[in-house]
Amino acid sequence: xxxxxxxxxxxxxxxxxxxxxxxxxxxxxxxxxxxxxxxxxxxxxxxxxxxxxxxxxxxxxxxxxxxxxxxxxxxxxxxxxxxxxxxxxxxxxxxxxxxxxxxxxxxxxxxxxxxxxxxxxxxxxxxxxxxxxxxxxxxxxxxxxxxxxxxxxxxxxxxxxxxxxxxxxxxxxxxxxxxxxxxxxxxxxxxxxxxxxxxxxxxxxxxxxxxxxxxxxxxxxxxxxxxxxxxxxxxxxxxxxxxxxxxxxxxxxxxxxxxxxxxxxxxxxxxxxxx
Amino acid sequence: xxxxxxxxxxxxxxxxxxxxxxxxxxxxxxxxxxxxxxxxxxxxxxxxxxxxxxxxxxxxxxxxxxxxxxxxxxxxxxxxxxxxx
Numbered sequence: 266x267x268x269x270x271x272x273x274x275x276x277x278x279x280x281x282x283x284x285x286x287x288x289x290x291x292x293x294x295x296x297x298x299x300x301x302x303x304x305x306x307x308x309x310x311x312x313x314x315x316x317x318x319x320x321x322x323x324x325x326x327x328x329x330x331x332x333x334x335x336x337x338x339x340x341x342x343x344x345x346x347x348x349x350x351x352x353x354x355x356x357x358x359x360x361x362x363x364x365x366x367x368x369x370x371x372x373x374x375x376x377x378x379x380x381x382x383x384x385x386x387x388x389x390x391x392x393x394x395x396x397x398x399x400x401x402x403x404x405x406x407x408x409x410x411x412x413x414x415x416x417x418x419x420x421x422x423x424x425x426x427x428x429x430x431x432x433x434x435x436x437x438x439x440x441x442x443x444x445x446x447x448x449x450x451x452x453x454x455x456x457x458x459x460x461x462x463x464x465x466x467x468x469x470x471x472x473x474x475x476x477x478x479x480x481x482x483x484x485x486x487x488x489x490x491x492x493x494x495x496x497x498x499x500x501x502x503x504x505x506x507x508x509x510x511x512x513x514x515x516x517x518x519x520x521x522x523x524x525x526x527x528x529x530x531x532x533x534x535x536x537x538x539x540x
Numbered sequence: 541x542x543x544x545x546x547x548x549x550x551x552x553x554x555x556x557x558x559x560x561x562x563x564x565x566x567x568x569x570x571x572x573x574x575x576x577x578x579x580x581x582x583x584x585x586x587x588x589x590x591x592x593x594x595x596x597x598x599x600x601x602x603x604x605x606x607x608x609x610x611x612x613x614x615x616x617x618x619x620x621x622x623x624x625x
Binding site: 300301302310312313314315366369371372373376 | 555556557558559560578582583585586588589593
């Protein structure tokens with residue numbers, strides 16, 4: 266089944282700053298050096314305790330202006346997918362080092378030694394209780410997460426899905442994974458968050474569609490701009506950006522034939538929900 | 541003792557990553573868990589580690605630990621009594 270899907274909100278933080286549906290600005294340094302209150306008026310007591318990957322993920326989600334959980338209410342109609350290349354490896358290394366200092370490792374670090382903890386932090390803050398996945402697929406992790414978000418909605422498991430592509434690698438891990446190299450779609454620490462929704466849900470909620478999302482079957486990936494990634498979607502959707510494309514094609518992992526599925530994101534700058 | 545309480549408050553803030561909390565904000569007689577600072581079970585474990593790392597104190601008796609972590613006042617008394625000389 267093919268479903269008409271929209272991106273109705275987005276947020277990001279990377280080496281260029283942060284921005285999205287809910288906010289726009291720059292940060293001096295990475296999230297580990299800034300305090301939540303300097304970024305958002307909505308309180309978040311847990312932020313200082315998060316690991317560096319979760320901090321990036323939550324800043325991106327907050328920039329997407331996601332509604333907060335209300336009175337413990339749970340949103341079962343929304344899923345969460347995180348795509349990450351280096352995952353929790355930096356925290357894993359920090360935890361290992363902490364075991365050399367004390368008889369046991371740091372309990373606070375231990376709780377973040379799995380990358381899908383970031384999904385739990387999203388679920389807790391925004392009251393999300395739908396299906397969730399953490400995908401690690403090398404340099405295609407972000408695009409694969411987007412594809413999984415589409416699959417979750419098309420499969421009827423949820424009406425909307427928060428998709429996040431994120432990495433927060435230490436310098437040595439960034440080198441190990443090739444993150445931050447020239448030509449790579451993003452630096453070593455970044456998070457890009459998108460809310461995918463069915464057109465019906467977006468219209469009902471009177472949310473402005475920012476882009477329409479579709480995917481093709483196997484296409485000649487070699488003919489595409491293979492450097493496009495989730496960060497390019499944010500740049501396309503950001504208001505005020507100059508010389509931005511109207512659409513972006515994201516190739517998924519290819520077969521030996523050089524052909525693979527392609528996700529197509531088309532910008533809808535003027536369209537209103539329900540129009 | 542007052543100096544120790546100030547040191548403990550700074551260590552609690554630092555080791556638990558409490559944002560927007562200053563040492564002066566912590567009620568020395570108030571509960572650390574639940575109400576009060578709103579700490580949770582992971583925070584309790586982190587405080588156990590903090591005591592070992594900074595004061596060389598290992599908590600072996602759960603009940604003693606429970607009493608020690610009641611407030612900054614009880615924690616300071618516990619540290620003062622058990623710290624390495």
